[in-house]
Amino acid sequence: MARRIVKNDIVKLISGPNKGTTGKVMAVLPSKNAVLVEGLGVKHRKMKPSRLHPTGGSKDIHVPTPLHKVALVVDEKTGKTSRVGYKSADGTKSRIARQAKNKEIK
Numbered sequence: 001m002a003r004r005i006v007k008n009d010i011v012k013l014i015s016g017p018n019k020g021t022t023g024k025v026m027a028v029l030p031s032k033n034a035v036l037v038e039g040l041g042v043k044h045r046k047m048k049p050s051r052l053h054p055t056g057g058s059k060d061i062h063v064p065t066p067l068h069k070v071a072l073v074v075d076e077k078t079g080k081t082s083r084v085g086y087k088s089a090d091g092t093k094s095r096i097a098r099q100a101k102n103k104e105i106k
Contacts, residue, residue: 004084034064
């Protein structure tokens with residue numbers, strides 16, 4: 001199954017408090033319809049003391065970002081984003097950028 005956003009794509013956040021920031025996709029979570037973006041969605045989780053961590057403390061966790069809040073960055077220099085479409089030729093399906101005059105995406 002082809003996906004509009006895949007691992008190692010550069011995406012831009014289009015809504016929320018971090019609107020306009022870009023990052024690299026670390027993982028796609030199809031069951032949650034979300035992505036993990038490098039540097040975005042890092043939260044702190046407090047840990048109770050245990051035998052492994054006797055003093056407790058806090059650790060950083062990645063919180064997934066919903067797919068509808070990110071857009072694919074087509075041109076990294078200018079930061080232009082685009083919707084993603086598909087084109088099938090010779091039995092292979094490839095992604096194309098709609099706003100870049102149907103240019104094929106790597």
